[in-house]
Amino acid sequence: MIELIVADRCTDCGTCIAVCPANVLEAGQAGLPILARVDDCQTCFMCELYCEADAIYVAPDCDRRVAVNAEEVVASGRLGQYRQHSGWDEWADRFPNEQWLMETVFRRAGEAAALPKAVQPDLIGRE
């Protein structure tokens, strides 16, 4: 789930608000986005991926919040890591877009969902 936005890094571009599919974020009175509906977060990482300022931290735990503070997150080096390893923006020449490796997983999930339940296990582990 999204855990925090590091105010010192945020440029108030509004992109995270626009890309969030679950409407978790909204513009705050001070300009910076606020986490208005964290319980609706889908842990999709879109806000982190699109934040060119590397100001957003999304924890990989989908079920519960993780207590973190800005100093810890900045020191951890995790800010911007997902964008980097996705080969976006300035990382395009140095990192492959590893998210594309999930294409087969997504395709199989779609195929499995479309089949009767009795047949679904046959897809697991298929090359």
Ligand code: SF4
């Ligand atoms: S995308 Fe990043 S820089 Fe832009 S408003 Fe959101 S947190 Fe701030």
Ligand code: SF4
């Ligand atoms: S991780 Fe996805 S659902 Fe959660 S706040 Fe970011 S964009 Fe929205």
